[in-house]
Amino acid sequence: MTDWFHWINLAGVAVCAVSGTLMAYQKRMDGFGVVVLASVTAIGGGTLRDIVLDIPVFWVQDTDYLYSTLVAALVTIIWLRFSPRFPYHYLLIADAFGLALFNVVGMEKALIHDAPMVVAIAMGTITGVFGGLLRDVICREIPLVLNGELYAITCIIGGVAYAIARHYGFESQWCVIISLATTVLMRLGALRWHWQLPVFRIE
Amino acid sequence: MTDWFHWINLAGVAVCAVSGTLMAYQKRMDGFGVVVLASVTAIGGGTLRDIVLDIPVFWVQDTDYLYSTLVAALVTIIWLRFSPRFPYHYLLIADAFGLALFNVVGMEKALIHDAPMVVAIAMGTITGVFGGLLRDVICREIPLVLNGELYAITCIIGGVAYAIARHYGFESQWCVIISLATTVLMRLGALRWHWQLPVFRIE
Amino acid sequence: MTDWFHWINLAGVAVCAVSGTLMAYQKRMDGFGVVVLASVTAIGGGTLRDIVLDIPVFWVQDTDYLYSTLVAALVTIIWLRFSPRFPYHYLLIADAFGLALFNVVGMEKALIHDAPMVVAIAMGTITGVFGGLLRDVICREIPLVLNGELYAITCIIGGVAYAIARHYGFESQWCVIISLATTVLMRLGALRWHWQLPVFRIE
Numbered sequence: 382m383t384d385w386f387h388w389i390n391l392a393g394v395a396v397c398a399v400s401g402t403l404m405a406y407q408k409r410m411d412g413f414g415v416v417v418l419a420s421v422t423a424i425g426g427g428t429l430r431d432i433v434l435d436i437p438v439f440w441v442q443d444t445d446y447l448y449s450t451l452v453a454a455l456v457t458i459i460w461l462r463f464s465p466r467f468p469y470h471y472l473l474i475a476d477a478f479g480l481a482l483f484n485v486v487g488m489e490k491a492l493i494h495d496a497p498m499v500v501a502i503a504m505g506t507i508t509g510v511f512g513g514l515l516r517d518v519i520c521r522e523i524p525l526v527l528n529g530e531l532y533a534i535t536c537i538i539g540g541v542a543y544a545i546a547r548h549y550g551f552e553s554q555w556c557v558i559i560s561l562a563t564t565v566l567m568r569l570g571a572l573r574w575h576w577q578l579p580v581f582r583i584e
Numbered sequence: 585m586t587d588w589f590h591w592i593n594l595a596g597v598a599v600c601a602v603s604g605t606l607m608a609y610q611k612r613m614d615g616f617g618v619v620v621l622a623s624v625t626a627i628g629g630g631t632l633r634d635i636v637l638d639i640p641v642f643w644v645q646d647t648d649y650l651y652s653t654l655v656a657a658l659v660t661i662i663w664l665r666f667s668p669r670f671p672y673h674y675l676l677i678a679d680a681f682g683l684a685l686f687n688v689v690g691m692e693k694a695l696i697h698d699a700p701m702v703v704a705i706a707m708g709t710i711t712g713v714f715g716g717l718l719r720d721v722i723c724r725e726i727p728l729v730l731n732g733e734l735y736a737i738t739c740i741i742g743g744v745a746y747a748i749a750r751h752y753g754f755e756s757q758w759c760v761i762i763s764l765a766t767t768v769l770m771r772l773g774a775l776r777w778h779w780q781l782p783v784f785r786i787e
Numbered sequence: 788m789t790d791w792f793h794w795i796n797l798a799g800v801a802v803c804a805v806s807g808t809l810m811a812y813q814k815r816m817d818g819f820g821v822v823v824l825a826s827v828t829a830i831g832g833g834t835l836r837d838i839v840l841d842i843p844v845f846w847v848q849d850t851d852y853l854y855s856t857l858v859a860a861l862v863t864i865i866w867l868r869f870s871p872r873f874p875y876h877y878l879l880i881a882d883a884f885g886l887a888l889f890n891v892v893g894m895e896k897a898l899i900h901d902a903p904m905v906v907a908i909a910m911g912t913i914t915g916v917f918g919g920l921l922r923d924v925i926c927r928e929i930p931l932v933l934n935g936e937l938y939a940i941t942c943i944i945g946g947v948a949y950a951i952a953r954h955y956g957f958e959s960q961w962c963v964i965i966s967l968a969t970t971v972l973m974r975l976g977a978l979r980w981h982w983q984l985p986v987f988r989i990e
Contacts, residue, residue, distance in 0.1 A: 412983070413939040417920070428839065433631065433641050438839050444905050497647050514620070518722055519924060533616040636834065636844050702850050717823070721925060736819040780818070 390486060391449045393479040398423040398453035400476060401516050403469075406461055408520050418516055419454035420447075425512035430487050430504050434494055473572055481564035483509040484536045485557050488543055498547075502540035509536040531571035539564030593689060594652045596682040601626040601656035603679060604719050606672075609664055611723050621719055622657035623650075628715035633690050633707050637697055676775060684767035686712040687739045688760050691746055701750075705743035712739040734774035742767030796892060797855045799885040804829040804859035806882060807922050809875075812867055814926050824922055825860035826853075831918035836893050836910050840900055879978060887970035889915040890942045891963050894949055904953075908946035915942040937977035945970030 401422030405415040424440050424447075431438045440446040461467065487508030491501035510533040543560035551559070570576060604625030608618040627643050627650075634641045643649040664670065690711030694704035713736040746763035754762070773779060807828030811821040830846050830853075837844045846852040867873065893914030897907035916939040949966035957965070976982060 412937065413916075413943075416943075417939070432635055432838055433644060435638075435640060435841075437841060441839060441902060441906050444903050447905055447909065496644060499647050499650055500644050503650065510616075514722070519920070531616075533620070537616075537619075635838055636847060638841075638843060699847060700850050702853055703847050706853065713819075717925070734818065736823070740819075740822075 386486075387445075389482055391445060393482045393486075394423045394446050394449045395453035396472070396475045396479040397483075397512055398450040399457050399472065400513070402454045402457040402461075403467060403472070404516055404520055406457075415454055415458065416451070418519065419457075420450050421519065422512045422516040423450045423453070425515045426483060426508040426510065427487070427512075429511050430490065430508045433507070434491060434496065434504065436490070436494060474569070477565050477568040477572070480509045480532075480536065480568060481539060481561045484539050484564055485543070485560050488540055488560070489557070498544050502537060502544065505540045505543075506533055506536040509533065531567065531576045535564050535567040535571065538567055590648075592685055594648060596685045596689075597626045597649050597652045598656035599675070599678045599682040600686075600715055601653040602660050602675060603716070605657045605660040605664075606670060606675070607719055607723055609660075618657055618661065619654070621722065622660075623653050624722065625715045625719040626653045626656070628718045629686060629711040629713065630690070630715075632714050633693065633711045636710070637694060637699065637707065639693070639697060677772070680768050680771040680775070683712045683735075683739065683771060684742060684764045687742050687767055688746070688763050691743055691763070692756075692760070701747050705740060705747065708743045708746075709736055709739040712736065734770065734779045738767050738770040738774065741770055793851075795888055797851060799888045799892075800829045800852050800855045801859035802878070802881045802885040803889075803918055804856040805863050805878060806919070808860045808863040808867075809873060809878070810922055810926055821860055821864065822857070824925065825863075826856050827925065828918045828922040829856045829859070831921045832889060832914040832916065833893070833918075835917050836896065836914045839913070840897060840902065840910065842896070842900060880975070883971050883974040883978070886915045886938075886942065886974060887945060887967045890945050890970055891949070891966050894946055894966070895959075895963070904950050908943060908950065911946045911949075912939055912942040915939065937973065937982045941970050941973040941977065944973055 398419040401419040402415055404422070405418040408414075410418065427439050457467075484505040487505035488501045490508075491504035492498075496504065513532075539560045542563040543556050546556040546559045601622040604622040605618055607625070608621040611617075613621065630642050660670075687708040690708040691704045693711075694707035695701075699707065742763045745766040746759050749759040749762045804825040807825040808821055810828070811824040814820075816824065833845050863873075890911040893911035894907045896914075897910035898904075902910065945966045948969040949962050952962040952965045
């Protein structure tokens, strides 16, 4: 993968680490709790993806990801000591970009290892949402990704957009850009207009 | 594995997907929550088994399992939109067969890869119950498989039956049939007569 | 690994199995719940470590660990049937030794497979605390390792002690002893004087 890809990927990991640290703050955890929640949120999804694909786990290969997680957690802790207000709004927007990027990274990794397209879409979604799901399970929340606004479904739609672009012969970087744009726009739209996807008719 | 084995296995996955979808319905989840719960319940146990045995994960190899999960979830959703009553009773019986089958599949997979018998029994049990355990943990239930009527213990007994049959020189297909019959009968008996296994004396 | 190492390792697994069984007792679980909680606590951390490092899972290779878990659970069950009082105090001390040992085992395994030092420290911590974390998540507790007295942080400090000793050219067995002593003393100190590590300033 090219160099800018690596840097954006590190940024995505950092954004997720910040969201894990904020959850630890809300739950009044201390010390190790912060490290665990930040790490699980940041690298949990990619770890499961690499294990299921049976390829080397990315943060064992490249320790930059561990350092990125720790630095992001540390900066967030220092920020929160000086100011209990945190720019949640910007975090949600950064998170939308992180989600879209993790989704594409997961798909590309799966396709490089000759996985079928439906498996690649599953891998993109796992990379995008599994870290947040683990974070919520550990904190005894019903995972946010499971009910409420569109979250993971935007990964699936971004993955389908990738598959369609690829099917019509677009080059790889265009597939990536189309998928990223679709996921980010869907997610920002869901945040702005509170889109939901009711499947059950519950009286 | 032979063709009928493949089809029954797909049916087992579908039954578990239905049970995950029903849990999502009870918890009033929507959209992606249904997909996650159905998938986790249907393929979670087999995924852990394949990862621990370090063999290719079954649904990455054969996408039929993913489609089976999605179709089962979709059919259940449509059913529930038209009728809030669901034939839970038949589901429990189907689930007993699914449990027995997953158990035998897990044992066979482990034995093919030269695992010792005690590991094979553990793998059968993991395949049978881990999906349901994950479903309950995600939904913040104390897992049903852990307290209440005999569930996982029937897997272990079915596994021991397999081991005994094998020890006395029965051919492979007979070991499978003996194990299946033992697990299904134990499970249906536990459902009918509310068998329990108290190990603690709690005043 | 040498013979005494193997035996102490089995003892560490047994201690964790006892702690899982005690949790099942407190939660009034029965039958299979005890087996699952004992197993998850005893071998969960090492299983995740081996999967992430992509090496054969230790209890699939050497079934002694499964038997050690089952025997420890059985002995605890029999003890609790005769006397509802359990020597929790001794268990905490045994647990401190188990934690230190799991930590060193995890680091050594990672370093043998050429992992960088920061990954090795992460692996030691995972081996030490992940079993207990899973135990608490399954029982719907907020994991003890995440808030309260110093627990996992002692693993990290023991890991850093190992790294420093190695950096200054100590031989492998001395690195092990220094790391073990650091982790055990930190943990016993945390238990005795209720050390904590507040990172957030929460009003």
